[in-house]
Amino acid sequence: MNSAAPTDPPPSHSPLQKLEEGGALSHFASSIAHEVCNPLSQIVLATDLLAGPRPMTDDLRKKIVAYLRQGSERIDKAMKSMLQTCAPIETSMTTEDANHLVEAALSSLLLDGKVKIEKHLTPGLPTVLVDKAHMTDAIAGLCTNALDAMRPNGGTLTITSSAKVFTSSEREGWQRQSWFRAGDHAVVIEIADTGHGIHESQIPLIFEPFYTTKTAGKGAGLGLTVAKKIVDLHHGRLEVGNRPEGGVLAVLTLKSAIQSSLPTDS
Amino acid sequence: MSDSPDSAKKKILLIDDEPFITSLMAMNLEDTGRYEVREQNDSLKALDSIMDFVPDLVVLDVMMPDLDGADIIYRLKNDSRLKHIAVVFHTATVREAELHAHGGIISGFPFLAKPATTDQMIEFIEKHLPK
Numbered sequence: 001m002n003s004a005a006p007t008d009p010p011p012s013h014s015p016l017q018k019l020e021e022g023g024a025l026s027h028f029a030s031s032i033a034h035e036v037c038n039p040l041s042q043i044v045l046a047t048d049l050l051a052g053p054r055p056m057t058d059d060l061r062k063k064i065v066a067y068l069r070q071g072s073e074r075i076d077k078a079m080k081s082m083l084q085t086c087a088p089i090e091t092s093m094t095t096e097d098a099n100h101l102v103e104a105a106l107s108s109l110l111l112d113g114k115v116k117i118e119k120h121l122t123p124g125l126p127t128v129l130v131d132k133a134h135m136t137d138a139i140a141g142l143c144t145n146a147l148d149a150m151r152p153n154g155g156t157l158t159i160t161s162s163a164k165v166f167t168s169s170e171r172e173g174w175q176r177q178s179w180f181r182a183g184d185h186a187v188v189i190e191i192a193d194t195g196h197g198i199h200e201s202q203i204p205l206i207f208e209p210f211y212t213t214k215t216a217g218k219g220a221g222l223g224l225t226v227a228k229k230i231v232d233l234h235h236g237r238l239e240v241g242n243r244p245e246g247g248v249l250a251v252l253t254l255k256s257a258i259q260s261s262l263p264t265d266s
Numbered sequence: 267m268s269d270s271p272d273s274a275k276k277k278i279l280l281i282d283d284e285p286f287i288t289s290l291m292a293m294n295l296e297d298t299g300r301y302e303v304r305e306q307n308d309s310l311k312a313l314d315s316i317m318d319f320v321p322d323l324v325v326l327d328v329m330m331p332d333l334d335g336a337d338i339i340y341r342l343k344n345d346s347r348l349k350h351i352a353v354v355f356h357t358a359t360v361r362e363a364e365l366h367a368h369g370g371i372i373s374g375f376p377f378l379a380k381p382a383t384t385d386q387m388i389e390f391i392e393k394h395l396p397k
Contacts, residue, residue, distance in 0.1 A: 037379075037381055041380040041381035
């Protein structure tokens with residue numbers, strides 16, 4: 001059987017064309033409206049309060065300033081995230097140790113005392129060819145999602161790295177557009193949390209721009225979209241699903257920089 | 267601000283997962299002296315709040331975690347104790363032009379697009395308060 005693994009990148013489309021093809025443009029537009037119009041509403045209402053009859057006290061002034069500031073910061077964040085999602089990503093590829101990327105991503109996280117980090121990093125992994133900054137951002141984004149899923153009670157974030165070689169049968173179980181072929185060496189990074197998990201019906205939506213289960217103002221829902229975009233750009237694979245024991249498991253698979261000379265099924 | 271006696275004030279319940287929005291709306295509405303306002307930011311507690319407060323009108327957001335506006339209206343309209351309560355939607359998911367084309371009504375419910383000024387909100391509330 002011929003492998004369905006592609007040998008060339010898919011045809012290039014603008015991000016908006018891709019969204020239109022997936023029928024997601026209206027969802028995208030409505031999500032942008034939600035992320036911008038809510039804080040805008042806050043600003044309009046704060047202005048009304050300022051112009052209204054209520055006697056101005058120090059406390060009220062502080063509140064209004066906080067409302068205005070938080071509203072404008074949210075709009076700024078939403079617009080930057082949207083631009084980041086739609087903009088083409090430029091890459092500068094270098095050969096890296098995946099464990100170093102994990103360590104760099106972990107060091108960029110804002111941690112509170114309620115989350116325990118467990119690392120199980122396999123030494124001596126094959127190197128990966130990546131844009132170091134973007135891939136670190138993608139791993140950090142997945143970890144941030146995991147941390148957010150465990151707020152406010154906390155939990156354990158477990159990050160694991162390992163090496164694998166794809167077998168033919170394994171390859172067949174993957175989606176047709178997978179870049180991996182039998183015999184390919186890969187590095188697998190797994191990020192597991194002990195949070196509330198994702199409702200099964202929502203799993204197909206998680207990579208859609210602005211899809212979020214977070215409460216208002218806690219995230220625009222672009223973390224996974226951006227991480228997926230970066231991983232796709234590296235011809236890697238990102239899978240996110242629920243763990244049987246609870247919480248979410250994100251599995252990031254990257255092709256090794258040095259490939260085996262084993263015969264493949266292509 | 268000219269206060270109506272408490273008994274004459276209309277009871278408005280704001281259900282929205284954005285606490286800053288409900289807090290600001292509540293202050294602006296209360297400053298008219300015409301409304302008694304309560305807020306609920308947890309959609310899972312929305313029906314309890316309605317039952318508790320028995321508002322004249324509910325101003326309901328659409329996109330919320332856990333239960334969205336459609337879930338809440340479905341449950342409310344299927345509860346014989348609550349189905350008489352008037353509900354209007356205040357949401358960022360529709361645009362003014364879209365609403366205008368539908369006469370401000372979608373699926374039988376009045377909608378007001380965010381962002382709306384306090385004056386627009388008052389006009390909207392007054393139009394849909396049960397007489």
